[in-house]
Amino acid sequence: xxxxxxxxxxxxxxxxxxxxxxxxxxxxxxxxxxxxxxxxxxxxxxxxxxxxxxxxxxxxxxxxxxxxxxxxxxxxxxxxxxxxxxxxxxxxxxxxxxxxxxxxxxxxxxxxxxxxxxxxxxxxxxxxxxxxxxxxxxxxxxxxxxxxxxxxxxxxxxxxxxxxxxxxxxxxxxxxxxxxxxxxxxxxxxxxxxxxxxxxxxxxxxxxxxxxxxxxxxxxxxxxxxxxxxxxxxxxxxxxxxxxxxxxxxxxxxxxxxxxxxxxxxxxxxxxxxxxxxxxxxxxxxxxxxxxxxxxxxxxxxxxxxxxxxxxxxxxxxxxxxxxxxxxxxxxxxxxxxxxxxxxxxxxxxxxxxxxxxxxxxxxxxxxxxxxxxxxxxxxxxxxxxxxxxxxxxxxxxxxxxxxxxxxxxxxxxxxxxxxxxxxxxxxxxxxxxxxxxxxxxxxxxxxxxxxxxxxxxxxxxxxxxxxx
Numbered sequence: 001x002x003x004x005x006x007x008x009x010x011x012x013x014x015x016x017x018x019x020x021x022x023x024x025x026x027x028x029x030x031x032x033x034x035x036x037x038x039x040x041x042x043x044x045x046x047x048x049x050x051x052x053x054x055x056x057x058x059x060x061x062x063x064x065x066x067x068x069x070x071x072x073x074x075x076x077x078x079x080x081x082x083x084x085x086x087x088x089x090x091x092x093x094x095x096x097x098x099x100x101x102x103x104x105x106x107x108x109x110x111x112x113x114x115x116x117x118x119x120x121x122x123x124x125x126x127x128x129x130x131x132x133x134x135x136x137x138x139x140x141x142x143x144x145x146x147x148x149x150x151x152x153x154x155x156x157x158x159x160x161x162x163x164x165x166x167x168x169x170x171x172x173x174x175x176x177x178x179x180x181x182x183x184x185x186x187x188x189x190x191x192x193x194x195x196x197x198x199x200x201x202x203x204x205x206x207x208x209x210x211x212x213x214x215x216x217x218x219x220x221x222x223x224x225x226x227x228x229x230x231x232x233x234x235x236x237x238x239x240x241x242x243x244x245x246x247x248x249x250x251x252x253x254x255x256x257x258x259x260x261x262x263x264x265x266x267x268x269x270x271x272x273x274x275x276x277x278x279x280x281x282x283x284x285x286x287x288x289x290x291x292x293x294x295x296x297x298x299x300x301x302x303x304x305x306x307x308x309x310x311x312x313x314x315x316x317x318x319x320x321x322x323x324x325x326x327x328x329x330x331x332x333x334x335x336x337x338x339x340x341x342x343x344x345x346x347x348x349x350x351x352x353x354x355x356x357x358x359x360x361x362x363x364x365x366x367x368x369x370x371x372x373x374x375x376x377x378x379x380x381x382x383x384x385x386x387x388x389x390x391x392x393x394x395x396x397x398x399x400x401x402x403x404x405x406x407x408x409x410x411x412x413x414x415x416x417x418x419x420x421x422x423x424x425x426x427x428x429x430x431x432x433x434x435x436x437x438x439x440x441x442x443x444x445x446x447x448x449x450x451x452x453x454x455x456x457x458x459x460x461x462x463x464x465x466x467x468x469x
Contacts (some may be wrong), residue, residue, distance in 0.1 A: 028148045028269040029239035029249050030414060033140040041238045043271060044289055047413040047427070050080055050150060063157045066375035076149055083142040090139055093132045100125045117395040150241070155410040157375055158384035166371040166387075170358065173367025175391040175448070183394045184324045184446040191446075192456050199312045199328050203443075207455035212331050212438050214464050216305040217334040219360060221463075226356045226446050228303040228335060231285035235307065241269045241286045244415040246381030249274070253311050255282075278306030279334040281432050291339060293428065298419055299349050300338040308332045308434065324443035325392070325399055331438040337431040340419065341409065346429040350406050354386050357404065357435055361388060364461050366445060369398065381407045386433075390444035401440045406434035 032042040053060060054077050064071045104121050160167075181187070188194025193208035204212055224230065236258075239249040248254050249270075256275040276282045284302065293300060308330045337353065339345045356369070361368050373385045384406040389398040411417065412427040419428050449458045
């Protein structure tokens with residue numbers, strides 16, 4: 001049985017229409033300016049290498065444009081140059097204040113009759129202090145404009161990411177594109193294995209409920225044969241981690257935000273709690289943030305099975321899909337791989353994992369394909385996304401049932417995920433992804449075998465059959 005527990009008092013539609021019951025503007029949970037640090041504790045101080053990002057402006061602009069993002073990179077760079085200039089002025093003012101303090105100290109020691117000179121220097125020091133305060137405030141305001149916008153920039157694209165359209169990597173089995181079937185909701189009702197109420201609430205019954213557990217176990221065990229280690233994550237993550245993963249921690253359409261009205265009114269803390277599910281990228285990153293991994297443990301391959309919670313508004317490619325293809329809660333298997341700071345090592349892990357998951361799907365015997373998604377379909381943290389898709393005979397389109405993504409060191413630098421390497425610490429490169437989303441897989445299987453009289457008559461892998469029957 002899969003049931004979504006609604007956390008808010010208002011339905012999702014109302015929450016989207018009235019996202020906040022009180023007026024309040026939120027800032028970055030990941031980056032704090034000096035004035036904000038007085039009221040809010042900074043959990044993580046991200047490694048922000050702006051010069052390195054702006055060094056290759058063509059790659060950055062290409063990533064922004066191909067993703068369809070409305071970000072003026074040239075304007076942002078101009079703000080950055082202004083910020084550097086103002087920060088240089090602040091440093092100059094601070095040095096002058098230090099010099100004046102030294103002169104006053106020297107005069108007091110050497111000459112008791114230098115009162116006029118001392119007063120003159122003190123007056124100059126007061127003027128510099130006021131100018132320093134004004135300049136510091138200007139720096140903070142510029143940091144809010146520059147740093148927060150900089151953190152919203154996406155990852156650079158991998159050369160294998162298509163500019164437009166999907167790139168087919170492989171195809172297994174044959175699906176009929178001319179076959180017209182009923183929706184998996186009606187098929188599930190006929191077989192008495194599915195009771196679908198809404199994206200927020202659905203029930204898997206009988207064989208489908210057991211199928212959910214078997215598939216989770218099947219994929220997890222198969223990945224363990226490829227040297228993955230079972231892991232257990234929390235269902236919750238903080239705003240700082242959500243933003244560190246390149247997601248908008250303020251948007252209730254991206255993650256479910258746990259909020260108490262009284263708490264929101266009485267605190268400036270932006271580091272709130274989010275319901276993400278134990279089989280999700282933020283839950284893995286919650287464990288690894290600010291961690292130093294022994295180099296001998298790399299590559300570190302972890303796999304977790306559990307729930308994923310995503311508001312339907314976040315799944316842009318699934319917004320128009322009904323039934324199990326657009327549910328807000330899904331039983332899933334998530335993997336997370338940390339590698340050393342070498343591109344070749346990361347891509348070897350990506351290729352190795354893509355091949356392993358492809359073999360797992362082949363063993364299931366259902367037709368599917370593997371594609372690389374175009375830049376416009378990627379999340380901001382992804383540089384390359386390999387998508388596993390099955391065909392929906394009812395919708396006449398392919399549905400993503402799993403994916404594996406390359407995020408390079410984009411997340412590691414934001415959340416300080418490092419490893420020991422003499423003579424310094426380096427940032428890991430990350431490969432992650434949802435290997436299987438059970439509701440989507442089940443929906444595609446039901447439409448593929450719409451003629452089945454019982455759920456048990458649908459062909460399954462032997463290991464899954466042993467669990468089911």
